[in-house]
Amino acid sequence: MISASDGVTAKRSLKASLIWLRCAQCSGTNNAISFHTILCFLELLQGSYYNNPLYDRPFDDEKVIKEFPSFTSPNIWPSQEVPQLETAFKELGRLIIDVGTLLAMHCDKYVKSIAPSYEDGRLTRVLHTGRCVKARLLHYFPCDSAETKDDPWAKVNEEDLGSWCGFHNDHGSLTGLCCAMYLDPQGKEVPCPDPKAGLYVRSRKGELIKAGFPSDHLAFQMGETHQIHSGGLLLATPHCVRAATGTAAKGISRETFAVFMEPLWDEPMDIPAGLTAEDALRGTSRQYLPRGVPPLGKRWQTGIDFGDFTKRTLKEYTIY
Numbered sequence: 202m203i204s205a206s207d208g209v210t211a212k213r214s215l216k217a218s219l220i221w222l223r224c225a226q227c228s229g230t231n232n233a234i235s236f237h238t239i240l241c242f243l244e245l246l247q248g249s250y251y252n253n254p255l256y257d258r259p260f261d262d263e264k265v266i267k268e269f270p271s272f273t274s275p276n277i278w279p280s281q282e283v284p285q286l287e288t289a290f291k292e293l294g295r296l297i298i299d300v301g302t303l304l305a306m307h308c309d310k311y312v313k314s315i316a317p318s319y320e321d322g323r324l325t326r327v328l329h330t331g332r333c334v335k336a337r338l339l340h341y342f343p344c345d346s347a348e349t350k351d352d353p354w355a356k357v358n359e360e361d362l363g364s365w366c367g368f369h370n371d372h373g374s375l376t377g378l379c380c381a382m383y384l385d386p387q388g389k390e391v392p393c394p395d396p397k398a399g400l401y402v403r404s405r406k407g408e409l410i411k412a413g414f415p416s417d418h419l420a421f422q423m424g425e426t427h428q429i430h431s432g433g434l435l436l437a438t439p440h441c442v443r444a445a446t447g448t449a450a451k452g453i454s455r456e457t458f459a460v461f462m463e464p465l466w467d468e469p470m471d472i473p474a475g476l477t478a479e480d481a482l483r484g485t486s487r488q489y490l491p492r493g494v495p496p497l498g499k500r501w502q503t504g505i506d507f508g509d510f511t512k513r514t515l516k517e518y519t520i521y
């Protein structure tokens with residue numbers, strides 16, 4: 202198991218140039234990586250570095266690599282610049298996937314109990330066989346250009362809430378997150394400088410909830426793909442990241458690490474027999490979603506596979 206200090210070291214060691222290297226490498230392709238890359242470029246407030254934490258070269262077939270480059274491209278590690286990164290990245294990624302698999306077993310049991318036609322252990326299978334898993338180190342640049350408020354509870358609106366990363370749903374099956382850390386300009390870890398900064402989710406009832414969790418815990422968000430696979434019995438989690446503002450937040454960056462667990466590109470985006478498209482799209486119409494989240498019904502229909510769904514999702518986020 203990875204120690205907390207290894208993960209901290211890995212996150213601290215990442216330089217901005219390295220963060221952008223992977224973004225640049227992946228831009229312009231219709232796939233899961235560039236979905237988040239585009240969000241990253243749109244925000245201009247984050248940088249990120251992606252790799253597959255399980256397989257350095259998930260596929261050998263050059264034709265497949267050419268056709269689905271960011272699902273399948275081999276990892277690139279900064280072995281000279283940050284030699285400790287590869288081991289820490291893989292160990293933390295594996296830990297999150299292992300815990301996610303335990304959670305997936307419970308999700309599968311729940312869905313099966315309500316929809317007997319649901320494939321036994323489908324989410325667990327996706328996590329076990331999805332060689333396209335991606336982990337992402339995220340660096341949120343200090344938000345010095347944002348309006349600073351020394352009274353952090355003074356005003357709340359959706360623009361403020363999404364000031365580090367706008368509202369969206371993850372489009373894969375399940376996302377695992379570790380707790381964010383905050384760094385001063387010298388790279389020293391500091392407490393969160395703004396009690397209102399961090400991850401927010403929108404509940405089923407439309408409430409905004411600040412989704413904080415302790416530093417020795419992991420958090421998981423359901424993605425749209427599993428919402429479809431479960432026929433809407435489990436719903437994707439709209440979420441955003443609010444920037445730290447105020448005098449104390451000057452020069453303070455936010456660092457975190459997320460693992461996007463998703464199926465192979467040819468996995469059918471089907472729903473359990475007996476459930477309807479309307480069931481699968483439950484809670485996803487405009488009235489329930491924050492501004493900026495393209496409705497799932499616009500990107501999904503029966504008969505498509507995960508690769509198609511990814512392309513459609515990317516296209517919609519490109520437009521927004």
Ligand SMILES: [Fe+2]
Pocket residue numbers: 369370371440
């Ligand atoms: Fe996300």
